Amino acid sequence: MFPEPTYTQRRAALCSALDGGLVLLLGNSESPMNYADNCHRFRQDSTFLYFFGLDQPDLAAVIDTDVGTATVFGDELTIDDIVWTGGLPTIAARAAACGVTETLPTADLPGVLARARAAGRAIHFLPPYRAANKLKLMDLLGIAPGEAGARASRPLIEAVVAQRSVKAPEEIEQIERAVDVTIAMHLAAMRMVRPGVSERAIAAEVTRVAEAAGCRLSYPVIATVRGEVLHNHHHDGMLESGDLFLLDAGAEGPLGYAADLSSTVPVDPDFTPRQRLIYDLSLKAYHAAVDALGPGVPNRDVHFAAARVIAEGMKGLGLMKGDTEEAVAAGAHAMFFPCGVGHMMGLDVHDMEDLGEAFVGYDGRPRSTQFGLKSLRLARPLQPGFVLTVEPGIYFIPQLMDAWRASGHCAEFLDFDELDKWRDFGGIRNEENWLITPDGKRRLGEPKPLTADEIAGVRDQPR
Ligand code: GLY
Ligand code: MN
Numbered sequence: 001m002f003p004e005p006t007y008t009q010r011r012a013a014l015c016s017a018l019d020g021g022l023v024l025l026l027g028n029s030e031s032p033m034n035y036a037d038n039c040h041r042f043r044q045d046s047t048f049l050y051f052f053g054l055d056q057p058d059l060a061a062v063i064d065t066d067v068g069t070a071t072v073f074g075d076e077l078t079i080d081d082i083v084w085t086g087g088l089p090t091i092a093a094r095a096a097a098c099g100v101t102e103t104l105p106t107a108d109l110p111g112v113l114a115r116a117r118a119a120g121r122a123i124h125f126l127p128p129y130r131a132a133n134k135l136k137l138m139d140l141l142g143i144a145p146g147e148a149g150a151r152a153s154r155p156l157i158e159a160v161v162a163q164r165s166v167k168a169p170e171e172i173e174q175i176e177r178a179v180d181v182t183i184a185m186h187l188a189a190m191r192m193v194r195p196g197v198s199e200r201a202i203a204a205e206v207t208r209v210a211e212a213a214g215c216r217l218s219y220p221v222i223a224t225v226r227g228e229v230l231h232n233h234h235h236d237g238m239l240e241s242g243d244l245f246l247l248d249a250g251a252e253g254p255l256g257y258a259a260d261l262s263s264t265v266p267v268d269p270d271f272t273p274r275q276r277l278i279y280d281l282s283l284k285a286y287h288a289a290v291d292a293l294g295p296g297v298p299n300r301d302v303h304f305a306a307a308r309v310i311a312e313g314m315k316g317l318g319l320m321k322g323d324t325e326e327a328v329a330a331g332a333h334a335m336f337f338p339c340g341v342g343h344m345m346g347l348d349v350h351d352m353e354d355l356g357e358a359f360v361g362y363d364g365r366p367r368s369t370q371f372g373l374k375s376l377r378l379a380r381p382l383q384p385g386f387v388l389t390v391e392p393g394i395y396f397i398p399q400l401m402d403a404w405r406a407s408g409h410c411a412e413f414l415d416f417d418e419l420d421k422w423r424d425f426g427g428i429r430n431e432e433n434w435l436i437t438p439d440g441k442r443r444l445g446e447p448k449p450l451t452a453d454e455i456a457g458v459r460d461q462p463r
Contacts, residue, residue, distance in 0.1 A: 001053040001097055001255070002170055008099035010051050010163065015065040017159035021122030024113065024140070025051060026133045027059035041216065045133075046347035047126060047160055047355075049256050053098045059091075060109055060136075061100075066121075071102040073109045113140055124153035126160065129354040161359045164352055165344065166385035171257060172435060172444070175346065175387055178259035179433050179445030181213040181251040186263045186448060189223065189247045190458045193265050199223045199235040199245075206249045215251035218258035218349040222248035227264060227427030228395040230339060243267040244275060244426045250349060258349040260389050261448060262431035265455050274425070276452060278394050281313035282428045283450060285392040289341050293382065293390070293434055293441040299361070300379040303341040306392035307333045319422070322413045332413035334372025335400060342389040343377040345433055350377060351387075386436040387444065393429030396422045 001007075014023065027048040030039040044055045052061055052072065059074040072095040077088060092103045104112070113123060123141065127149040128134045134145035143151050167175065185206045192202050203223040210217055224232040225239055227246030239245055248262040264279065266272070271279055285306040292305040311333040314320035319336075320327060327333060344351035344360055352360045358367065361378035368374050378388060401423065403409075405416040433444045449455045 001055075004097060004099045006168075006170065007051060007053050011063055011070055011099075012068060013163060014051065014063065014159055015068045017162065018065045018124065018155055020066050021124055022113070022116050023063040023065060023156060024123055024125045025061045025063070026125070026128065026136055027052075027054070027061070028057060028130060029132050030057045031130070031132070044256065046256060046352070047164070049347055050160075050164055052095075052100070053255075054094055055256070056094065058106070060106065062109070062112060069102065070100045071104055071112070072100050073104050073106050075106050110140055117141075122153070124156035126156060126355060127152040157355050157359050158364070161352055161355055164346060165360070166383060167346060167387050167435070168385075171346065172387065174253050174255050174257035175259065175433070176444045178215060178218070178251045178253040178257050179261070181210060181215050181253070182249065182259040182261045183446050183448050184213065185209045185249055185251065186247060186261055187458055189245075189249075190263065190265055190449065190455065193239060193245050193267055193459070195239055195241045195267055197239045199225065199237045199239070202245075202247070203235045203249075206247065210249075210251045213251065215253055218250040218252035218260060222246065222262075225267070225426065227393075227429065228397050228425075229427070230393075230395070239267045241268050242272070244428060246427060246429060248429065248431065252349075256347045258345055258347070258351075259433060259445070260345055260349050260391075260431060261433065262391055262393075262429040263448065263455075264428040264430060265459070269456065269459065271452055277317065278425065279428055279452065281310065282392065282394045282430060284313065285309040285337075285394070286390060286430050286432075286450075289390045289392055290432075290434065290441070290443075293436065295384050295436055295438060295440075296381050298379060298381045299341070299388065300376065302382075302390070303373075303376050303379070304328060306341050307337060310337050310392065310394060318418045319415055320413055321415060327410070327413040330410055330413060331370045331372050332410035334370075335404060335410070335414060335419070336394045336396070337392060338372050338375065338395065338397070338400065339393070340373075340376030340378070342391050342431075345387050345389055353377070382436045384436050384438045387433060388436070389431055389433055391429055391431030393427060395427035395429075396425040397427075398423045 028045045061072050063070045074091045095103045134148045137143050137148045188209050189202045203221045220233045225237050225243040246264045250260040252258050288309045289302050289306040292302045307328050311324045357377050363380045401419050435442045449458045
């Protein structure tokens with residue numbers, strides 16, 4: 001946990017941002033894998049962590065924004081529990097560590113909420129993303145599970161997004177530590193890459209490096225020779241000569257802060273000339289996006305800076321044609337870059353995605369429905385203290401080529417016959433994590449090998 005004043009100040013800021021009422025924050029419960037006592041690793045809700053730092057299942061909290069007090073609800077361990085868990089600090093002792101002096105049993109929560117409702121006070125809650133918390137809201141507030149998202153408090157969502165979007169120095173330090181562990185994960189993987197190694201072996205090593213450093217994974221590892229499958233979580237392939245290997249893996253630090261890096265390397269010691277062309281183009285797009293970053297710059301512009309470079313490069317290769325600006329406006333570049341340039345990162349790898357990307361990335365406005373652009377999670381102007389990923393990629397997706405050829409989509413900007421020659425190329429992505437500063441930006445963590453020469457240098461080192 002951070003020192004106690006961090007949590008007291010965060011809750012005070014939340015109270016000032018709201019116009020009265022109670023805030024009900026539900027922590028997460030254990031999530032069974034196949035029976036009640038055999039659970040997935042516990043992950044606390046990120047907003048609960050942000051305001052209370054208590055990393056323990058089955059807690060809830062109420063913040064009274066009119067008087068500025070907070071109560072933590074939870075049940076002490078019984079002797080039956082302690083036989084299995086060992087002795088643990090009491091809820092009162094844990095709550096004291098985040099500056100909360102009032103704790104009550106879980107059974108008291110319905111009464112507290114009922115009295116507040118009877119007095120006509122607002123009860124603000126966030127959209128639940130776990131079924132268990134939807135059911136809890138039904139029990140506590142009588143809201144049907146299917147309606148809980150729509151009935152969530154917009155003022156609370158906006159206040160939490162405003163607070164969590166701007167990272168404090170102690171948060172940046174946590175993120176940067178997670179980034180450095182993540183770089184060690186990527187270096188370990190790069191040193192293993194060669195023909196005959198399995199994706200599984202690399203995924204296992206990447207996970208080991210994270211765990212050995214006291215971290216966990218911030219999302220499931222992508223370790224694949226099929227980089228064109230954007231979220232490819234299968235690890236059953238073998239690395240073969242001529243392949244590209246893409247790793248997208250990040251550590252989550254002990255306080256819950258995430259890192260998210262991607263690297264692409266050749267399975268052979270060097271890229272083929274064709275791979276090198278696309279790799280260098282992807283780096284050019286990456287640097288164009290990074291150059292565009294800065295306070296006040298809409299991340300939408302950062303996205304288009306990368307998109308333009310990719311479209312220009314594809315024209316040079318004869319895969320695209322026509323006016324670049326018109327092609328990008330029509331979304332033709334999304335044949336190669338069908339996703340967004342990056343996303344917010346913090347206590348969640350896609351920070352606050354549970355609160356709604358309209359609020360996190362679009363200031364509450366709807367986003368584009370155009371293929372490609374609709375997957376841009378963060379479009380609004382960047383502010384000092386924002387931490388985000390920059391991850392333009394170039395992907396050759398045979399199914400997308402066939403679908404667009406059949407429908408004629410963007411046919412004026414694409415040469416489908418030329419594209420067919422690249423069906424088996426795969427995909428490339430590089431990704432780093434950036435902080436927006438008052439006068440620009442700063443890459444978080446140590447530099448990661450990016451150029452072909454830097455990658456070759458890492459692979460020459462002994463394992
Ligand atoms: N690292 C996975 C993602 O950004 O979606
Ligand atoms: Mn990412």
